[in-house]
Amino acid sequence: MTISDTEQPTKPFQPFKKIVFPEGIVLESGKKLVPLEVAYETYGHLSPERDNAILICHALTGDQFVTGINPISNRLGWWNRMVGPDLPIDTKRYFVICMNVLGGCMGTTGPKSPRNPENKEELWGVNFPSITIGDMVNTQRMVIDHLGIQTLFAVIGGSMGGMLALEWSVRYPDRVYATIPIATSSFHSAQNIAFNEVGRQAIFSDPNWKDGYYWRYGVLPENGLAVARMMAHITYLSEEALNHKFGRRLQKNAAASSFPIFGEMFQVESYLHYQGSNFVRRFDANSYVTISRAMDWFDLSQAYNGNLVEAFAKVQSRFCVISFSSDWLFPTSRSRSIVQALNRVAANVSFVEIESAKGHDAFLLDEPDLDRTIRGFLSGIAEQRQLKSYAS
Amino acid sequence: MRLDQELIVSLINPYSRVLDIGSGDGTLIDHLSRHRKCDARGIELDMSLVTQAVAKGLPVIQGNADFDLKNYPTKGFDYVVLSRTLQAVNRPKEVLQQIMRIGRHGIVSFPNFGHWFPRMQLLFGGRMPMNKVWSTQWYETPNIHPCTMMDFVDLCQQEHYEIKQWLAINDKGGKAPWKRSLYLANIFGEQALFLLSNRN
Incomplete structure (x- = not known):
């Protein structure tokens, strides 16, 4: 499958690549959101075995334009330095998918979407139902299904994106081969x-x-x-x-x-x-x-009596947990508790605290150790999974 | 790979689950995964070594043998390896207890303080031994708990660990020819290597 195959039939001009789910989605709150649209971008090629797909999850204010030129802002994608040909997340080798999260404002159904498809003037606004990180992951899962991918080779994300990555590994343990949660936490603290x-x-x-x-x-x-x-x-x-x-x-x-x-x-x-x-x-x-608000509600252990170890009990994914020494929003101690809980269930986990003075944002910036870690971890697990190298 | 690491590899069955404490740049676990098809993981204190190992695609976490072993499940591994690290931890007995809890077998290597050379240095020089193995001054050495092979055997007996195999390693890292006599090995072995298991 190539990029063009996954595109929906487009109307004259549509800035966002979208998948429409007319049946909508039932949210964790029990409310129903109909229809559901998810805006997404893909980079690279899906292998015939469909085993080289990497889902990248963006942070609170990110979008699906992870690399290349963002057509809305005409600026470079937010992780341009990490994702692309020959970069650590190598689009010559991996099929990279990034979606605007549920509730976002870059094409996926959110408060800025029409409440009723018949009436484009009336938006959801404050009446948009409250959503959770789990709901975001469920919408992503629908898209992954739609793309015909059974198992994601990796789910990667920083900050809120890391929460989504963790949620993926717990919610769909058999569909994630590797998880890279970066500068993140398994819950939002009182300070957050x-x-x-x-x-x-x-x-x-x-x-x-x-x-x-x-x-x-x-x-x-x-x-x-x-x-x-x-x-x-x-x-x-x-x-x-x-x-x-x-x-x-x-x-x-x-x-x-x-x-x-x-x-x-x-x-x-x-x-x-x-x-x-x-x-x-x-x-x-x-x-x-x-x-x-969805971030505030996030606590991976909540559905497991507050026990993070139990939350991880069924994970099958390999993990590469990454934190930054100067991040005080999601400090290393939070990553360490994730690692400790994963150790308790004997999960396969790597953990690196990267020495950086740049704070939480370091994951978006020039950090050679981050590049080396992600590149090395991905090629290590690609070898384990016997992923072929696809030169395009 | 260091010669003592090769000896450690020879003690480990293929397809085992292995935890290497103090895994350094990951050489041992890399070898075990590639050539013995083991599920081998590492813990290393030094973050720059951890980054090197993870960048090679190895499952290594930054952690401390004194604090982080309690997070591993009981009998989660077939072998837990502690190579050249026991003398540097804060609480060797507790670390050993954790190793024997986590692993079905423990593989422990350490520099033997009973070796004739440090003995001679202390006896004739009157000062703390300084040589290739014990290469830091007493006031800044990380090796805060040196022991001899016989000391270690005593501890194993006290803790009811079965010594399945022991090896003295000479200064070149090969096996020293003192297979029968622990007393001689304790004099001529520069490094000691033990394979332990729990007595049932």
């Missing part, structure tokens, strides 16, 4: 939830939020969403990274002698403002609220 809540409250307090019906008024809760992003962005970086990048350096026009209160004085402020304003252009506020 607290940060998310501040972000949501910033959105809710924007006058343009309009109880979530901003789309009816043709406005966006830009300021609130930008503040949410600015705060979240701080949690993605380490103190050292911020110091290194900005220190106490001032903006050109900042008058340090008169100690002004208002305006952008420090360079770190203008950086955050830029991050915030950039974000509101590409992300939907209701989507942000919905997905951040």
